[in-house]
Amino acid sequence: MMTAVELRGTAAPKPLVRLVPVYAIVGVSYLGYAMMATLFVPMMLSPTSPYVPEGASMQLRSLLLGVLLMLYPMAQVVGSPVLGALSDRYGRRPVLVASLAVTTIAYGLICIGLATHMLWLLAFALAACGIGEANAAIGTSVVADTTDPDERPKYLGYMWSVVSVSYVLGPVLGGATAARFGYMPPFLAMLAILAATLATVVVFFRETHAPDARAQSQKIAASLGNLLTVFTDKPLRAYYLVNFLVFVASMGFWRVITEYLVDVFDLSVGEVTVDYAALALTAGIGNLVIMPILVGRVDMRRLGMISTTLGALGVLLVLVPAGASVAVAFGALASIALALSFASLSGLLSARVGPERQGAVLGNNTALGFLGEAIGVLGGSMLAGISPELPMVLFALVALLAVIILKTRITPTEAVVDKAVSRHPGDGEA
Structure with a gap:
């Protein structure tokens, strides 16, 4: 098995090529969520919406919309540290593949929920999607694994550029499709894109972080702590x-x-x-x-x-x-x-x-x-x-x-690195 140093050394000659699958994962994640954040608003607030009880007040519609959109980021609060700990324990690649598979299934459930007008299924699917797409947090770890410290900001900048593009394309493409064909087709398209992304990762993404024996001895729950x-x-x-x-x-x-x-x-x-x-x-x-x-x-x-x-x-x-x-x-x-x-x-x-x-x-x-x-x-x-x-x-x-x-x-003088703060909060005075 290759060590972490060897893995990093292998990636060093062409980091951008090695990072393309990761950029694809992050871009697809935010593309889908950008569509949710915009398409679900008129879908839920419409007086004729089949996703809320007939005759529901605007206050109830707004509350249901808020709960629906809250599930995704709340799931990421839980998923981010857990997936990060799992990727330290087992490596980045298997966690990315597994989380992408979960996300793909979740989008399939979103499509079913939209087709059948079942709000509870839609809510469950969004929570599952948030757990799976917490893998976006692993993207920064992969960049750190693959690049040298002096060039790392450049490649992190590329990643956030992909996020910005997704937040532009998601609402425009999803909105245009929904306006013409209804709310489900944009998410069917996302299902196909996710399947293609999963295949790309399986075929082209190589491990950047060897499993860590020290991480294996830690409990995953500690990451939440x-x-x-x-x-x-x-x-x-x-x-x-x-x-x-x-x-x-x-x-x-x-x-x-x-x-x-x-x-x-x-x-x-x-x-x-x-x-x-x-x-x-x-x-x-x-x-x-x-x-x-x-x-x-x-x-x-x-x-x-x-x-x-x-x-x-x-x-x-x-x-x-x-x-x-x-x-x-x-x-x-x-x-x-x-x-x-x-x-x-x-x-x-x-x-x-x-x-x-x-x-x-x-x-x-x-x-x-x-x-x-x-x-x-x-x-x-x-x-x-x-x-x-x-x-x-x-x-x-x-x-x-x-x-x-x-x-x-x-205070202005605090915004510097000092020994007291650099220690772990459990060590000494901090």
């Missing part, structure tokens, strides 16, 4: 809290904005999916164009405060009563600003710890992101059932609370 350090790791608690609040505000806004556009402006499936794709595109511009320019030139703490404040302002300006196009324009401002906030605050957290804790700390932050998304979706949908403006006000206030904590609890 690592999440408790977001409360017990005192030097990092404020960083985790700020990131979590921004996750709630940004992910909640990006999920509920479609409900707002449908409810207030009565947009069609095709219209709302195009608008959502436009917001995803502007967020991608923030991550791929603006952020690289600012890195090294602007302090990440200051950038986090400014971008989060602008994001809160943009969310509030969406409520200006001037038509759907104006709401989308201000939503684009909020999307760019929140994308910059997202990246800068994650970077601030990463800079606070040494290299030996990067995986655990950023893994916790990823899980907090999924949890924040779930809370934002459910809470936003419940409030939207009362008034479509309420979620926007709430998310703006949450973002401003993050700014206050960032300014008062995290």
